[in-house]
């Protein structure tokens with residue numbers, strides 16, 4: 001067989017790498033550090049066990065009924081809502097429906113760049129600047145792009161974007177995606193702007209504050225036309241499986257739990273931020289469940305050798321570590337390792 005059957009640009013994409021070390025403290029993927037409360041885990045398992053049969057495909061009418069109930073709970077029209085297999089599938093779908101001229105600002109969550117490399121005709125990647133504390137500026141935005149991907153709070157730095165700037169982006173471009181994966185930790189959402197800007201898309205996930213990373217459940221808010229295009233691309237409802245249906249059965253309780261947990265984590269995060277400052281680390285104020293600070297590669301390696309998994313970044317010749325916020329006990333353990341470094 002010739003080598004021409006596949007795309008060379010896909011072969012050249014970087015491999016997905018995670019350090020293959022058993023973690024004693026897992027602070028590298030911004031997950032929630034604890035399992036669901038037992039009663040809620042049991043409710044999900046109960047749904048899965050008693051409501052569905054695995055030999056049948058998920059039924060469209062069942063999907064529509066669930067969607068109606070959930071949109072009522074969220075206070076939006078069901079026409080403006082779609083459920084996805086993780087936020088990642090929502091991001092992918094936006095790139096498929098648009099995907100001509102795409103712009104991304106780094107450092108940020110890496111999957112959209114990967115998607116855009118595969119799907120867009122023209123990708124521009126603009127670096128957020130160290131001297132501006134990695135804050136997005138108006139001058140960097142650009143005009144007449146088909147899709148701009150923004151994250152707020154942005155990972156790894158943790159800053160949020162002003163409404164005014166989001167409105168400027170919306171007025172000057174076609175589709176604008178705001179990834180709100182960490183919104184529960186920020187007391188901030190752009191949902192109100194959907195009424196004013198029909199090109200705005202808001203992506204959310206149950207993988208973070210809701211603690212369901214293993215289930216791969218996400219949802220998206222957007223204008224009716226955009227949602228209908230995404231539904232066509234994903235062939236809704238066949239993009240989801242029964243585990244997702246069991247999550248939908250318990251949506252309101254999981255969502256509410258995520259909001260409560262968001263508040264708990266904010267306290268631990270802000271306290272740890274002060275600890276970092278006190279110990280002379282240059283740390284960035286964060287609205288997510290993570291903190292980003294300047295620290296050497298050596299420190300990252302030292303932590304890893306002790307089974308403490310964090311994320312290392314090298315930007316503009318400087319070294320940084322991002323830590324996810326764990327339980328209070330876990331953060332106390334990390335403090336011991338960082339003191340005096």
Ligand SMILES: Cc1ncc(COP(=O)(O)O)c(C=O)c1O
Pocket residue numbers: 029030085086087088089109151155179181204205206207213216217218
């Ligand atoms: C900004 C951002 N969006 C999306 C995701 C992935 O979400 P999901 O697990 O729902 O695909 C992550 C995961 O780290 C993220 O940081």
